[in-house]
Amino acid sequence: MEIPKQYDPKQAEQNHYERWEKLGFFAPEVNRDEHAPVFSIAIPPPNVTGSLHLGHALQHTMMDVLTRYKRMCGYRTLWLPGMDHAGISTQLMVTRELKKEGLTRHDLGREKFIERVWKWKKESGGQITRQMRREGASVDWSREKFTMDEDLARAVREVFVRLYEDGMIYRGNRIVNWCPNDQTVLSDLEVLKDPQPGKLYYLRYPAKNGEGGVTVATTRPETMLGDTAVAVNPNDERYRELVGSTLLLPLTGREIPVVADEFVDAEFGTGAVKVTPAHDPNDYDMGQRHDLAQIVVIDVHAKMTNEAGADFAGLDRYKARAKVVERFAELGLLEKIVDYEFSISKCERCKTVIEPLISTQWFMRMDELRDLALELMAREKKPRFVPEVPYEKVYTNWLENLRDWTISRQLWWGHQIPAWYTKDGEIIVARSEEEARAKAGTNELTQDQDVLDTWFSAALWPFSTLGWPEQTKDLETFYPTSVLITGRDIIFLWVSRMVMMGRKFMSREPFADVFINGTILDVHGQRMSKTKMNGIDPLEVFEKYGVDATRLKLASVGSTDIRWNDKQVESYRNFANKIWNAARFCLLNSEGATINPEILNTSGPELALHDRWILSRLNKTARDVREALAGYQFHEAVQTLYHFFWDDFCDWYIELTKSDVTAEESTAQRDQARVRLITVLEQALRLLHPFMPYITEDLWQRLPGAHESLLHEAYRGAAPTIMLAAYPEGKASLIDENAEWEMQAVIDLISRVRNIRSEMNIKPSEPVPVLIGSPDEKLRSMFLANAGQIRRLVRASEVSINAQLDAPRASARAVLAGSAEVAVPLAGLIDFAQERQRLGKEKEKLAAEGSKLKAQLANPQFAERAPEEKVNEVRARIADIAQRTAQLEQTVENLQ
RNA sequence: AGGCACGUACGUCAAUGGUAGACGGCUUCCCUUACAAGGAAGAGGUUGGGGGUUCGAGUCCCUCCGUGCCUACCA
Numbered sequence: 014m015e016i017p018k019q020y021d022p023k024q025a026e027q028n029h030y031e032r033w034e035k036l037g038f039f040a041p042e043v044n045r046d047e048h049a050p051v052f053s054i055a056i057p058p059p060n061v062t063g064s065l066h067l068g069h070a071l072q073h074t075m076m077d078v079l080t081r082y083k084r085m086c087g088y089r090t091l092w093l094p095g096m097d098h099a100g101i102s103t104q105l106m107v108t109r110e111l112k113k114e115g116l117t118r119h120d121l122g123r124e125k126f127i128e129r130v131w132k133w134k135k136e137s138g139g140q141i142t143r144q145m146r147r148e149g150a151s152v153d154w155s156r157e158k159f160t161m162d163e164d165l166a167r168a169v170r171e172v173f174v175r176l177y178e179d180g181m182i183y184r185g186n187r188i189v190n191w192c193p194n195d196q197t198v199l200s201d202l203e204v205l206k207d208p209q210p211g212k213l214y215y216l217r218y219p220a221k222n223g224e225g226g227v228t229v230a231t232t233r234p235e236t237m238l239g240d241t242a243v244a245v246n247p248n249d250e251r252y253r254e255l256v257g258s259t260l261l262l263p264l265t266g267r268e269i270p271v272v273a274d275e276f277v278d279a280e281f282g283t284g285a286v287k288v289t290p291a292h293d294p295n296d297y298d299m300g301q302r303h304d305l306a307q308i309v310v311i312d313v314h315a316k317m318t319n320e321a322g323a324d325f326a327g328l329d330r331y332k333a334r335a336k337v338v339e340r341f342a343e344l345g346l347l348e349k350i351v352d353y354e355f356s357i358s359k360c361e362r363c364k365t366v367i368e369p370l371i372s373t374q375w376f377m378r379m380d381e382l383r384d385l386a387l388e389l390m391a392r393e394k395k396p397r398f399v400p401e402v403p404y405e406k407v408y409t410n411w412l413e414n415l416r417d418w419t420i421s422r423q424l425w426w427g428h429q430i431p432a433w434y435t436k437d438g439e440i441i442v443a444r445s446e447e448e449a450r451a452k453a454g455t456n457e458l459t460q461d462q463d464v465l466d467t468w469f470s471a472a473l474w475p476f477s478t479l480g481w482p483e484q485t486k487d488l489e490t491f492y493p494t495s496v497l498i499t500g501r502d503i504i505f506l507w508v509s510r511m512v513m514m515g516r517k518f519m520s521r522e523p524f525a526d527v528f529i530n531g532t533i534l535d536v537h538g539q540r541m542s543k544t545k546m547n548g549i550d551p552l553e554v555f556e557k558y559g560v561d562a563t564r565l566k567l568a569s570v571g572s573t574d575i576r577w578n579d580k581q582v583e584s585y586r587n588f589a590n591k592i593w594n595a596a597r598f599c600l601l602n603s604e605g606a607t608i609n610p611e612i613l614n615t616s617g618p619e620l621a622l623h624d625r626w627i628l629s630r631l632n633k634t635a636r637d638v639r640e641a642l643a644g645y646q647f648h649e650a651v652q653t654l655y656h657f658f659w660d661d662f663c664d665w666y667i668e669l670t671k672s673d674v675t676a677e678e679s680t681a682q683r684d685q686a687r688v689r690l691i692t693v694l695e696q697a698l699r700l701l702h703p704f705m706p707y708i709t710e711d712l713w714q715r716l717p718g719a720h721e722s723l724l725h726e727a728y729r730g731a732a733p734t735i736m737l738a739a740y741p742e743g744k745a746s747l748i749d750e751n752a753e754w755e756m757q758a759v760i761d762l763i764s765r766v767r768n769i770r771s772e773m774n775i776k777p778s779e780p781v782p783v784l785i786g787s788p789d790e791k792l793r794s795m796f797l798a799n800a801g802q803i804r805r806l807v808r809a810s811e812v813s814i815n816a817q818l819d820a821p822r823a824s825a826r827a828v829l830a831g832s833a834e835v836a837v838p839l840a841g842l843i844d845f846a847q848e849r850q851r852l853g854k855e856k857e858k859l860a861a862e863g864s865k866l867k868a869q870l871a872n873p874q875f876a877e878r879a880p881e882e883k884v885n886e887v888r889a890r891i892a893d894i895a896q897r898t899a900q901l902e903q904t905v906e907n908l909q
Numbered sequence: 910a911g912g913c914a915c916g917u918a919c920g921u922c923a924a925u926g927g928u929a930g931a932c933g934g935c936u937u938c939c940c941u942u943a944c945a946a947g948g949a950a951g952a953g954g955u956u957g958g959g960g961g962u963u964c965g966a967g968u969c970c971c972u973c974c975g976u977g978c979c980u981a982c983c984a
Contacts, residue, residue, distance in 0.1 A: 598943030
C-alpha cells in the first residue's frame with residue numbers, strides 16, 4: 014500500500030467535502046429514524062460584504078464540532094447556513110465601486126442601484142461559501158438563506174405590521190444619531206464612543222442689559238448658534254438670582270432665558286450649561302422640559318444652516334467652530350480654553366463623528382418586548398448562557414436599561430419599510446402595496462423611502478429561516494434551535510433581540526443555550542480589526558498547517574480570549590502527522606485483518622493487559638469527551654483526545670502490540686492483535702472526527718472493513734462515511750480500573766528503568782539485564798505476563814522476577830509502588846558516587862512529600878473534619894512513601 | 910464615573926475547595942524499519958503583593974498593585 018511518510022493535508026482535504034455534500038450527508042433527511050432527537054443551529058449569518066476571518070473560523074469550528082458530534086450520535090441535525098445583507102456596509106462598498114466609475118447611486122437610481130448590489134452580493138457571497146466549504150463546515154446548503162430573500166422579506170413585513178398594529182412600532186420626530194457621511198440615522202448600538210483629547214471652551218453670554226451675564230463651558234462652541242437657553246442647577250447658590258433672567262446670545266442677538274434644571278451638575282465647568290435642543294440629546298430632553306425652541310443650525314451634511322446666520326451658513330461644523338471662537342475672542346467673551354479629554358461619538362462603520370439631529374424616524378418601543386425576555390430569564394432561566402458568569406448578568410442588566418430602538422435607515426439597500434403615505438399624509442402600514450391600497454381606499458400612495466435596520470431582519474433569523482410565518486415542517490421540527498454560538502460583542506445587537514422576537518412571535522426562546530466564545534487577539538493582545546490591519550486570514554493558516562490542525566487549535570480556544578500565535582497551530586499539525594503515521598503503521602500491518610466491532614464489547618482476564626487497558630482508556634475517553642461537549646468545554650475535549658491518541662494509543666498501545674502485530678507469519682495471535690489494533694484505531698478516528706473531519710475520513714476510508722463496519726442505525730443504507738458512524742459511547746462497564754492500575758505499574762517500571770539508563774549514561778543500544786523483586790505474588794505474575802513487552806521497551810537483555818531482589822552490589826535501583834523494586838546491574842558501568850547522589854535526590858523528594866502529608870495528618874482537625882476517604886487517601890500515601898523510603902535506604906546501604 | 914473579568918513555568922494557556930498540568934521553547938541522549946512534524950530522559954512554580962475564611966485556597970472573601978473589556982446623558 015502506498016502511504017507517504019508525511020501527512021499532506023491538502024491531499025486529504027481535496028475530495029471528501031464534495032462527496033459529503035453531494036451525497037446529502039449534511040441534510041437532516043439523511044437520518045431515517047423519525048423518532049430521532051433533533052439538534053439544530055442557525056448560523057450567525059456572516060456579513061455578505063466581508064470575507065471570513067479567524068473569529069468566524071473559530072465559531073464555525075465549534076458549531077461544526079457539535080453538529081458532527083450530534084449527527085454521529087444519531088440526532089437529526091440541521092446546521093443552517095446563510096448570510097446577512099449588512100445594509101450600511103454593503104451600500105458603502107457598492108457606492109465606492111461606483112465612485113471609481115465616476116458615478117453616484119443617484120445617477121443610477123434606486124432600482125438600478127439595487128440590481129447592482131445584488132450582482133455584487135453574488136460575487137462576495139460566493140467567497141464566503143467557498144471559505145466555509147474549505148473549513149469543512151457540515152451545513153445544509155440546500156437550506157441556505159439570505160436576509161434579503163423574498164421569504165425572509167415577507168417575515169420582516171409581517172413582523173413590522175403586527176408590531177405596528179400592536180402599537181409597538183411608531184413614527185416620531187426625535188433627536189437621533191446621524192452619520193453625515195453615510196447620510197443615515199444609526200441606533201445607539203451602532204455608535205462608538207471614542208475618548209480623545211479635546212478642548213473645553215469657556216464662553217461668556219452677557220445679560221440682556223449688557224452687564225455681567227453667565228459663562229458656560231462647552232466642547233462644541235459652534236452649537237451656540239442654536240442655543241435657546243442656559244441652564245443651571247436649581248440648588249446652585251451662585252446662580253439662584255439669575256434663574257428666570259434673560260441673556261443676550263452673542264453673534265445672534267437672540268434673547269435666551271436662564272432656566273433651572275436638576276440635570277445640571279454644579280460641579281462641572283462653571284455650573285452653567287448652554288442648551289441647544291436641536292443638537293444635543295441631553296439638551297433635547299431639557300428643551301422638552303422647559304418648552305424651549307429647537308433651532309436647527311447644522312444640517313444633514315454637518316454644515317451650518319441659514320438659521321446659523323449669514324456669517325456661518327454653509328460652513329463646515331469645524332470651520333464654524335473656529336470662527337465662533339475667533340468672534341468670541343474679538344468680542345472679549347472668550348474667557349479661556351482648557352485641554353479636556355472626552356468621549357466623542359463616531360459612526361461604527363465609517364468613523365465619521367456623529368451629529369445629533371432632530372429627525373423623523375421609525376422607532377420600536379422596547380418595554381413590552383424587554384419584559385418578555387426578562388421574564389423568560391427570571392422564570393425559566395432561558396436562554397442558558399455559557400459561561401453563565403458574567404454573560405447572564407450582562408444580558409439582563411442591558412435589558413433592564415433598554416431604550417427605544419431606531420429602526421429606520423436612510424439607505425436603499427435593505428428591507429424597505431412597509432408603510433405608505435396618502436396625499437393627505439396618512440400612514441398606511443401593510444404587508445403589500447395591494448393591501449395598503451385596499452386599506453387606504455386609494456391607489457395614490459407613496460411608500461416610505463427608508464429601509465429597516467439590518468438587525469431588524471437578523472432578529473428574526475432563527476425562525477424566518479425556517480419558513481415563518483408559514484407553519485412549516487422545518488419550523489415545527491427545528492425551532493427552537495439547540496444552541497447559539499457567537500461573540501460577546503453582539504449580545505445586545507443580536508442575541509437579546511432574537512430572544513425578544515422569538516418570544517413574541519414564536520412564544521418560545523429561539524435557542525436553548527448561548528455559548529459565548531473567546532476572542533482571538535493578535536500577539537500583542539490587541540483585537541483584530543481591518544483598520545489595524547492585524548487580522549489573520551484563516552485560509553493562510555489552512556495553507557500553512559492544514560484545516561484539521563487549525564480547527565483543533567480553534568476548538569481549544571473555548572470561552573476565554575487568547576493571543577493568537579501561528580506556532581501553536583504547529584503542535585496540532587504535528588498531532589495530525591502523528592495520527593497519520595499511527596494509521597500508517599496500522600495499515601502496513603493489517604494484512605489478514607478486518608475491523609471487528611465485536612471485540613469492543615467484551616473485556617476480561619482472557620485478554621492481554623494492554624488490550625483490557627486500551628478498551629478501558631477508549632471508553633473513558635469517549636465518556637470524558639461526551640461530558641466535555643455537553644458542557645461546551647471544547648478545550649477539555651481536545652486535551653482528552655490529544656492525550657488519548659498520542660500518549661495512550663501511540664506511545665503505549667502501539668508499542669505494546671508491536672511484537673505481535675509485526676510478526677511475519679500469519680498466526681491467530683498475530684491476526685487477532687491486528688484486528689484489535691485497527692478496530693481501536695477506527696474508534697479513535699470516530700472520536701476525533703468532529704474535530705478533524707478530513708484526516709479522519711481519509712484514513713477511515715482506507716481501513717479494511719471500515720465500509721462494512723456499522724454506521725449509526727439511524728443512517729442505515731447511507732454510503733460509507735465516518736461522518737455517519739456511531740460516536741463511541743463510553744461504556745462504564747468497559748472501564749477497568751484494575752487494568753488501568755496494573756498498566757500504570759508497568760509504565761512506571763519501564764519509566765524507572767529508562768530513567769536509570771539515561772542518568773547512568775547507558776547507550777540506548779546497549780542491552781542491560783533488569784531485575785524485579787516483589788513479595789506480592791499477584792504483582793509478580795502480572796510483571797511476568799508482560800515481561801516480553803517490558804524487555805523490548807527498555808532494551809533489556811533479560812528480565813527476571815523474584816520475591817526477593819537479588820541484585821549485585823553494583824546495580825542501579827529504583828523503588829516502585831506496591832512494594833516492588835527494580836535493579837539494573839551495572840558492573841563496570843556504575844559510578845557509585847553518582848548513583849548515591851541520584852538516590853539521594855529521590856529520597857529528598859519523598860521526604861518532602863512525606864513530611865507535608867504527615868503534617869496534614871498530624872492536625873487533629875483534619876482527621877475530624879475532612880471526609881474519611883480523603884483521610885484514608887493521605888494515610889495510604891504516607892504508608893507508600895514510608896515503605897519506598899525504607900527500601901531506598903536499604904538500597905543505599907547496599908551500595909556502601 | 911460606574912460595572913465586570915483577568916494576573917499560574919521563559920511564552921501561550923489548563924486545573925467541580927483536596928498530590929499545580931498541557932503544548933511550544935530550553936538541556937542531554939538517540940536518524941531504535943509508523944512518525945526527526947519523531948523517540949527517551951530532564952531542568953524549570955512560595956499560582957502578582959498582603960490579609961482573612963477553612964482541617965485544607967491557584968480556586969471563596971477583603972485590600973493593594975498591574976492589565977484588559979463593557980456600560981454611561983457631565984456640557
